[in-house]
Amino acid sequence: MTSCDVAIVGAGLGGCFLALLLGRGGKHVVVVEQGPSVPTAGADFVKRPGMQVLARHGLIGLVERQALKRDVVRYYHDGQPIQECRYPDGFLIRPYRELVEVIYSSCAMEGVEFLFDARIDHLATDGDNIGHLVLADGRELRAGVVIGADGTRSAVRQALGVERKTTAYPHLLRVATVPLTASIAQLNRLYFDSRGWFSYLYPVDQDQARVFVGLPGEAEPSTPELLDGLRSFVTDNADAFDVLGNAAWQTIPISAMRVPAYHRGNAALLGSAAFACHPMTGMGMSYTLHDAEILAEAVIGAGGDPARLEKALEDAYEPRRRAHGELIDYGDALAGTYHDRDAYLRTFRQDLHVFGDTPPMDEQFVTRL
Ligand SMILES: Cc1cc2nc3c(=O)[nH]c(=O)nc-3n(C[C@H](O)[C@H](O)[C@H](O)COP(=O)(O)OP(=O)(O)OC[C@H]3O[C@@H](n4cnc5c(N)ncnc54)[C@H](O)[C@@H]3O)c2cc1C
Known part of the structure; x- marks a missing residue:
């Protein structure tokens, strides 16, 4: 049986960043990832709270080097501009895989071990603690601390007996990656309409753009129906329709998730294993980076003392559930207003959208149009 100080299940943003910090702190860390590499699919935006965490750990330069930096999002309703939100420090756009790879590459210098293609067979519990992890190929890993950074279906969370409460959003999300057009390169635009459709178009690098479409209910329109639906309210991105005809659309199920506890015994949950909020808040990754730091x-x-660990998790980490709860509530409230211009404008909070859990500035960053 192999032993380590900390076993982290999942090599996404949360798992890799935590592994890096613990490796720097002198811990022997093993990351167990079921996939052949770090995950390829995920979010694109890092906002102020995440940028500040990356800066504190000397990573902002590495992340910014290949990232796009934007500082304005323009919102539309039924084709008309309704508001612009300005980000005083800007926000970064970098494809998830690249972002995670930057952090993963930094882990090598800290002696972090990664086991890829490593499926967990079971987690052996001993009272409230996870004693060891048994992998599908028979290998066993004993760890002083176990972190579940293994996404929304977390095996660690299940082993801890922590029940999740999931609420599905009343819309389907579709996403496509398409060649970048001039209008998408110019500005990030987010559209809503009275039917409850929404669409967000933004560049991901110098050549490609991401287009998200949210559809109310279970509607499964054909591509021509989808494009007709978009044409009725996506007004300032006419050239996007030149590339959307050939887009390969992917459907992404989205739901909010809360759990009643983030730790038990020697184990804790991180990132999507712990919480999920509406992706249109754009803050999941930024909060996860801050959570990993805590x-x-x-x-x-x-220092390896179970009682001190328990107390530190209770005192410093559990309170994060309040910050996440506020973000989830906010995402839920916004998601219920997409069809209604005035309700959307009333519900929109610049503090949570722009600053998240970092101290907001007094200034006004939203301009009504
Ligand atoms: C559509 C969408 C858009 C989003 N947009 C944004 C955004 O713009 N900005 C933002 O900040 N956040 C956004 N988010 C949220 C963001 O993606 C998450 O907060 C972030 O990816 C969480 O990282 P993670 O490391 O917890 O999870 P993940 O990246 O999901 O990593 C989990 C890892 O665990 C592995 N794993 C799972 N089970 C096991 C197992 N049993 N054994 C071993 N490994 C396992 C998986 O293979 C995966 O590699 C979005 C989310 C969605 C769904």
Whole structure:
């Protein structure tokens, strides 16, 4: 049986970043990932809270190097501009895989071990603690601390007996990656309409753009129906329709998720294993980076003492559920207003959209159009 200080299940943004911080803190860390590499699919935006965390750990330069930086999003309703939201520090756009790879590559210098294609057979519990992990190929891993950074279906969360509460959103999300057009390169635009459709178009790099479409209910329109539906309210991105005809659309199920506890015994949950909010808040990754920072401090500060770890997790990490709960509530409230211009404008909060859990500035960053 192999032993380590900390076993992290999942090599997404949360797992890799936590592994890096713990490796820097002198911990022997093993990351167990079921896939052949770090995950390829995920979010694109890092906002102020995440940028500040990356800066604190000397990573912002590496992330910014290939990223796009934007500082305005324009919102439309039924084809008419309704507001512009300005980001005083800008926000970064970098494809998820690239972002995670930057952090994963930095882990090598800290001696973090990664086991890829490593499926977990079961997690052996001993009272409230996870004693060891048994992999499908028979290998066993004993760890002082176990972190579930293994996404919404987290095996660690299930082993801890922590029940999740999931609420599906009343719309389907479709996404396509298409060649970048001039209008998408010019500005990030987010459209809503009275039927409850929404669409967000933004560049992901110098050549490609991402187009998200949200459709109310279970509607499964054909591509021509989808394009006709978009044409009726996506007004300032006419050239996008030159490339959308050939787009390969992917459907992404989205739901909010809350859990009643983020830790038990020697184990804790991180990132999408712990919470999920509406993707249109654009804050999931930024909060996850901050959570990993808090978790790393708790684990390193405990120095291998289970009682100190328990106290640090309770005192410093559990309160994160309040910040996440506020973000989830906000995403839920916004998602219920997409069809209604005035309700959307009333519900929109620049503090959560722009600053998240970092202190907001007094200035006004939203301009009504
Ligand atoms: C459509 C969409 C858009 C989003 N947009 C944004 C955005 O713009 N900005 C933002 O900040 N956030 C956004 N988010 C949220 C963001 O993607 C998450 O907050 C972030 O990816 C969480 O990272 P993670 O490491 O927890 O999870 P993941 O990246 O999902 O990583 C989990 C890893 O665990 C592995 N795993 C799972 N089970 C096991 C197992 N049993 N054994 C071993 N490995 C396992 C998986 O293979 C995966 O590699 C969005 C989310 C969605 C769904």
